[in-house]
Amino acid sequence: MAWFRKDRKARTSSREKLEIPADAWDKCDECGHVDLREKFDRALQVCPNCGYHKRINSRKYIEILTDPDSFEELFENIRPVDPLRFESYADRLVATQKLVGMADAVVTGAGTLTGVPLHVAAMEFAFMGGSMGSVVGEKIARLTALSLKKKVALVIVSASGGARMQEGVLSLMQMAKTSPLISQLRDQGIPYISILTNPTTGGVSASWAMQGDINLAEPGALIGFAGPRVIKQTIGQDLPKGFQTSEFLVEHGMVDAVVPRSDLADTVARLIRLMQRRPAFEAVD
Amino acid sequence: MAFGTSWGLNAYGWFGRARRIVATAYNLEFEKPLLELEKQIAHLKRMARDQQIDVGREIAPLESKLTSLRREIYDGLTPLQRVLVARHPSRPYTLDYLDLTFTDFIELRGDRLFRDDPAIVGGWARFRGRTVMVIGHQKGRDTKENLKRNFGMPHPEGYRKALRLMRMAERFHAPVITLIDTPGAYPGLGAEERGQAEAIARNLEDMASLKTATIAVIIGEGGSGGALALALADRVMMFENSVYSVISPEGCAAILWQDASQKERAAEALKITARDLQQLGVIDDIVPEPPGGAHADPEGAAEALSEVLARHLADLDRVPVDRLVPLRAEKYLKMGQFTED
Numbered sequence: 001m002a003w004f005r006k007d008r009k010a011r012t013s014s015r016e017k018l019e020i021p022a023d024a025w026d027k028c029d030e031c032g033h034v035d036l037r038e039k040f041d042r043a044l045q046v047c048p049n050c051g052y053h054k055r056i057n058s059r060k061y062i063e064i065l066t067d068p069d070s071f072e073e074l075f076e077n078i079r080p081v082d083p084l085r086f087e088s089y090a091d092r093l094v095a096t097q098k099l100v101g102m103a104d105a106v107v108t109g110a111g112t113l114t115g116v117p118l119h120v121a122a123m124e125f126a127f128m129g130g131s132m133g134s135v136v137g138e139k140i141a142r143l144t145a146l147s148l149k150k151k152v153a154l155v156i157v158s159a160s161g162g163a164r165m166q167e168g169v170l171s172l173m174q175m176a177k178t179s180p181l182i183s184q185l186r187d188q189g190i191p192y193i194s195i196l197t198n199p200t201t202g203g204v205s206a207s208w209a210m211q212g213d214i215n216l217a218e219p220g221a222l223i224g225f226a227g228p229r230v231i232k233q234t235i236g237q238d239l240p241k242g243f244q245t246s247e248f249l250v251e252h253g254m255v256d257a258v259v260p261r262s263d264l265a266d267t268v269a270r271l272i273r274l275m276q277r278r279p280a281f282e283a284v285d
Numbered sequence: 286m287a288f289g290t291s292w293g294l295n296a297y298g299w300f301g302r303a304r305r306i307v308a309t310a311y312n313l314e315f316e317k318p319l320l321e322l323e324k325q326i327a328h329l330k331r332m333a334r335d336q337q338i339d340v341g342r343e344i345a346p347l348e349s350k351l352t353s354l355r356r357e358i359y360d361g362l363t364p365l366q367r368v369l370v371a372r373h374p375s376r377p378y379t380l381d382y383l384d385l386t387f388t389d390f391i392e393l394r395g396d397r398l399f400r401d402d403p404a405i406v407g408g409w410a411r412f413r414g415r416t417v418m419v420i421g422h423q424k425g426r427d428t429k430e431n432l433k434r435n436f437g438m439p440h441p442e443g444y445r446k447a448l449r450l451m452r453m454a455e456r457f458h459a460p461v462i463t464l465i466d467t468p469g470a471y472p473g474l475g476a477e478e479r480g481q482a483e484a485i486a487r488n489l490e491d492m493a494s495l496k497t498a499t500i501a502v503i504i505g506e507g508g509s510g511g512a513l514a515l516a517l518a519d520r521v522m523m524f525e526n527s528v529y530s531v532i533s534p535e536g537c538a539a540i541l542w543q544d545a546s547q548k549e550r551a552a553e554a555l556k557i558t559a560r561d562l563q564q565l566g567v568i569d570d571i572v573p574e575p576p577g578g579a580h581a582d583p584e585g586a587a588e589a590l591s592e593v594l595a596r597h598l599a600d601l602d603r604v605p606v607d608r609l610v611p612l613r614a615e616k617y618l619k620m621g622q623f624t625e626d
Contacts, residue, residue: 083622084556134621163531168555172531173620176517180493180614206510210486225481226472254480
């Protein structure tokens with residue numbers, strides 16, 4: 001029966017195989033969309049498919065919110081101690097510092113944005129959940145004091161689960177330390193823009209994050225005082241869908257706008273320009 | 286006077302609150318030896334009455350032993366035991382001190398925005414003759430009252446009411462005295478919807494700029510941000526057996542060791558007692574409590590509060606009003622510990 005037997009040739013693609021290394025791909029944590037990493041990078045880690053805002057680090061926010069090469073880091077030599085000699089805190093600090101490459105959970109400094117001078121602080125969630133201890137409070141306080149002195153707009157990007165338990169009431173007092181300075185900013189008409197990212201809860205939301213002249217939030221961020229787990233435990237039922245998201249907060253009047261990451265720099269720059277205080281009208285008698 | 290009484294009625298009912306809280310229920314494990322001694326003394330006294338015999342000689346040493354034992358037990362309380370004393374159901378609350386330490390209290394209610402929050406009470410009162418604004422957390426004595434007062438856990442409207450009263454005090458040049466006693470700000474749906482975080486943040490900012498003298502006293506539980514929202518003051522003090530903490534020992538243990546029963550360890554580690562916090566520079570003074578704690582002798586506690594308040598008010602009277610705000614900012618700028626090389 002050989003006359004209808006056909007020689008089978010192994011099928012090979014005639015095209016050159018595209019060599020894409022495995023690590024060139026990235027996947028959206030929310031919708032599972034897979035795309036080139038470069039595409040995620042260009043979109044500032046926002047999913048091209050569903051718009052989910054993946055967490056980015058504090059340095060990236062500084063990069064977004066300042067003109068290239070304009071940023072000068074300040075107060076980086078302020079480092080944490082273990083004031084209460086709290087069980088295993090000292091070891092955890094050392095391990096986290098090594099892992100994250102930062103002394104504590106906030107970067108502070110001065111720069112320009114579209115040429116306009118501003119002071120920026122960006123919290124680092126990877127550093128013990130962005131928790132607020134003495135160092136975070138001190139650096140925010142000094143940056144705010146500098147804004148007062150130089151009359152330069154202040155921008156704080158918050159990402160924090162709240163106070164740092166391991167520093168006890170001293171961490172709570174950081175809210176009391178920064179509030180008088182922010183209150184003075186308000187008195188003097190120096191713009192303060194607070195940017196709330198995922199997540200901003202506890203002592204940070206209950207202090208500087210909610211004290212902005214303008215409060216802006218990234219899409220889909222968890223923002224609230226109590227964490228959802230605690231609330232669920234307290235009320236003994238599931239939380240409504242979308243509870244404590246940025247969109248929920250806009251609806252309830254707690255933040256001014258939800259701003260996608262791609263619009264963040266532009267929005268902040270425009271706001272600061274709009275809010276430049278003009279000399280007060282002098283009454284003539 | 287009649288006016289004052291009718292307002293007092295609103296807060297207390299016909300019978301004075303002080304009388305209701307004297308009946309101390311010993312429900313603390315470490316107070317058991319005291320209970321035994323008290324029983325013995327009562328027994329002897331009953332015998333003496335029934336059989337007409339003089340037991341003075343037997344009773345006197347027992348009573349002095351009771352006093353010294355009480356002092357001994359209370360001096361040696363562990364942090365967690367102090368938490369239990371701070372939460373004692375018979376401990377005097379804000380309205381008790383308004384009754385015992387202050388006079389002429391007129392309660393003012395509502396935040397003018399949403400509703401009145403009974404977890405915080407406040408209003409005009411007199412302290413040693415002078416007008417003051419007193420604001421404090423209020424827990425309930427029984428289940429019914431606790432439901433009304435939400436166990437002393439305020440909603441945003443409570444903090445906004447407090448701020449309204451503080452701003453009023455500022456306008457009338459009266460000092461503000463806040464009494465702190467809360468497990469924390471309430472973590473619930475409505476509280477979040479109405480901006481619990483914003484309400485606390487706003488209070489901090491506005492208390493920082495208040496152009497009048499402010500004194501905060503932790504009388505029981507100082508529960509984190511919910512306490513601080515009334516406590517950013519020129520002077521902060523704590524009752525000897527009160528606690529002030531960033532998180533409850535139970536909550537801390539659950540987070541760090543996934544085990545709420547490690548609360549003893551957490552209470553120790555968090556440094557929440559008056560003595561610890563004075564050493565850390567967080568508080569300015571400690572209000573001494575009568576032997577056996579404030580719940581054993583509310584009048585004694587009220588008297589001690591009166592003494593300490595008088596001293597600090599006199600101090601603050603000497604500070605020019607326009608210096609208060611900068612001095613307050615300076616006070617809090619010093620808080621925290623870090624290194625800088």
